[in-house]
Amino acid sequence: xxxxxxxxxxxxxxxxxxxxxxxxxxxxxxxxxxxxxxxxxxxxxxxxxxxxxxxxxxxxxxxxxxxxxxxxxxxxxxxxxxxxxxxxxxxxxxxxxxxxxxxxxxxxxxxxxxxxxxxxxxxxxxxxxxxxxxxxxxxxxxxxxxxxxxxxxxxxxxxxxxxxxxxxxxxxxxxxxxxxxxxxxxxxxxxxxxxxxxxxxxxxxxxxxxxxxxxxxxxxxxxxxxxxxxxxxxxxxxxxxxxxxxxxxxxxxxxxxxxxxxxxxxxxxxxxxxxxxxxxxxxxxxxxxxxxxxxxxxxxxxxxxxxxxxxxxxxxxxxxxxxxxxxxxxxxxxxxxxxxxxxxxxxxxxxxxxxxxxxxxxxxxxxxxxxxxxxxxxxxxxxxxxxxxxxxxxxxxxxxxxxxxxxxxxxxxxxxxxxxxxxxxxxxxxxxxxxxxxxxxxxxxxxxxxxxxxxxxxxxxxxxxxxxxxxxxxxxxxxxxxxxxxxxxxxxxxxxxxxxxxxxxxxxxxxxxxxxxxxxxxxx
Numbered sequence: 115x116x117x118x119x120x121x122x123x124x125x126x127x128x129x130x131x132x133x134x135x136x137x138x139x140x141x142x143x144x145x146x147x148x149x150x151x152x153x154x155x156x157x158x159x160x161x162x163x164x165x166x167x168x169x170x171x172x173x174x175x176x177x178x179x180x181x182x183x184x185x186x187x188x189x190x191x192x193x194x195x196x197x198x199x200x201x202x203x204x205x206x207x208x209x210x211x212x213x214x215x216x217x218x219x220x221x222x223x224x225x226x227x228x229x230x231x232x233x234x235x236x237x238x239x240x241x242x243x244x245x246x247x248x249x250x251x252x253x254x255x256x257x258x259x260x261x262x263x264x265x266x267x268x269x270x271x272x273x274x275x276x277x278x279x280x281x282x283x284x285x286x287x288x289x290x291x292x293x294x295x296x297x298x299x300x301x302x303x304x305x306x307x308x309x310x311x312x313x314x315x316x317x318x319x320x321x322x323x324x325x326x327x328x329x330x331x332x333x334x335x336x337x338x339x340x341x342x343x344x345x346x347x348x349x350x351x352x353x354x355x356x357x358x359x360x361x362x363x364x365x366x367x368x369x370x371x372x373x374x375x376x377x378x379x380x381x382x383x384x385x386x387x388x389x390x391x392x393x394x395x396x397x398x399x400x401x402x403x404x405x406x407x408x409x410x411x412x413x414x415x416x417x418x419x420x421x422x423x424x425x426x427x428x429x430x431x432x433x434x435x436x437x438x439x440x441x442x443x444x445x446x447x448x449x450x451x452x453x454x455x456x457x458x459x460x461x462x463x464x465x466x467x468x469x470x471x472x473x474x475x476x477x478x479x480x481x482x483x484x485x486x487x488x489x490x491x492x493x494x495x496x497x498x499x500x501x502x503x504x505x506x507x508x509x510x511x512x513x514x515x516x517x518x519x520x521x522x523x524x525x526x527x528x529x530x531x532x533x534x535x536x537x538x539x540x541x542x543x544x545x546x547x548x549x550x551x552x553x554x555x556x557x558x559x560x561x562x563x564x565x566x567x568x569x570x571x572x573x574x575x576x577x578x579x580x581x582x583x584x585x586x587x588x589x590x591x592x593x594x595x596x597x598x599x600x601x602x603x604x605x606x607x608x609x610x611x612x613x614x615x616x617x618x619x620x621x622x623x624x625x626x627x628x629x630x631x632x633x634x635x636x637x638x
Contacts, residue, residue: 193223197296285317
C-alpha cells in the first residue's frame, strides 16, 4: 500500500465512518443528484407545481420557479409549508435516495415546502473530515480495509475522540452553514451528520431564541455505525428492532424518542404495493402479468431480476452464466433480466453472448469439478432443457415496475434494495455485502424468511432454480417479505416530523409576538 494512502486511512480513525446504503443507483434522478446537476420537481399528480431547484457547487440551491404564497398554502391545507434541511454525503446513493424520498413526502403533505441537501463536512470540515467522500470511494473498493476501519472507528473511544475533535474544529463553521439555510427543521440521513451538526443546531436556537428540531433517520437496516445514534435528538427513526437495540445500547437514546418506522423508500413502491396487494393472490397474479406485458416480458415465464448497483458490479457476468446453466439444466423456463447500470460493456456482452456455448463449455467444466470433489454427479436428463432468455438492461427508470414483474431478486445486501423488494413482496437472493453495516442486512432477511445468502455463482443458480420449481416456496417467501415491508415509511416519517415541527413553529411564533425570526441574517 502506498504511504500516502496508509496515512489517509490512519487519519480516518478520527473520522466518523460513513455508512453506505444501497439504493437504486439505476434511477437517473439519484444519479443526477450525486453528480451535482439539476433536480426537477418530484411531485407527480399533485394539485400544485412544486419548486424546481438547481444545486450549485457549494451545495446551496435556488428556486427556479416561484411557489404559491405560504399563507395561501396554509389556508388550503391547514398545514404550514416547511423549510427542510437534509444533511448527507455522497458516500453511495442510498443516503440521498432516502432524503429525496422524504422530501417528496414533505412536499405532498405540506404543500409549498422547500428543501435543501448539504454535505457540511465537504464544505466546512477540516482534514480528514473534508476527505470523507474520496476516502469512502477508496475504502469501499477494498473490503478488507473497509472492514478494519469500520470496526475500529465504531469502537467507543474512537467515536468520542472524533466527536470532540470535530466539535472543536468544525462546529462553528457548521453552525454558520446551517444558519445560511434558515431551516425550520434539520434532518440527518447520514451517520457522520449527527453530533457536531446537532450541537450547532442547538446553539443556533439558543442564540436566536427559537427551537430548531433536529431529527435522525437511520438509513441502515440490520447494522448501524455508532455515530448514527445521539441521546438528545428530537426523534430517531429506525427500520428494525436490531437498530433500536443498538441505539439504546450505544447512545442511551431514550426509548420514547425512538420510532420504529421502516426504511424510507420511493413513493413509486408505495403506489405499486397498493396496486399489487398480495402477489400470491389471483388479483396479484393478474396485476403482475399486466406489468410484465407493459415491460415487454413473457407472461408465461417467471422473471429473475439481477442487480449489482449503479456500476453494474458484483460478479454479474458469472451470476448470469450460472443462472442460465442451472435454469436450463433444471428444465425451468425463465427470463433473466440483468441490470447493468453504467456497465455498457457488460450489457453488450450479455446481448451478444452465445448462450449455447456458455451452456456447453461452462456447464461441462462445473460438472467436472463436482465429480472431482464428490466422485458423483446428478444425471441430467438430455431431454430436459429449460427455455431461458437473458436480457441486459442499462438504467431503470421504473424500478418499482420491474420488481413487481420479477419473481425473484438477485442482489447485494443493500438496505434500500431489500426494503424496496419487501415492499412489493419479492423474495431476495443476496450475493454479497459490504463488511460492517451491511452484514446485519443478511440477518434481517434470513430472520424474516424471505430470502437466502449465497456467495458462489453456481450455488446462487441452483438455489434460484429450486425456488422457481416450487410455487409453494416462492409464495411463502413472498408473504414473509410483505410482512416485513414498510412501503409507506417515508410518508409516515415525513408527516411525523412535519407535525412536530409545526408545533415548534407555533411555539416560536408565540414567543416572538407572532413574528418568524430568521437566523440567516443575524450575527452568530
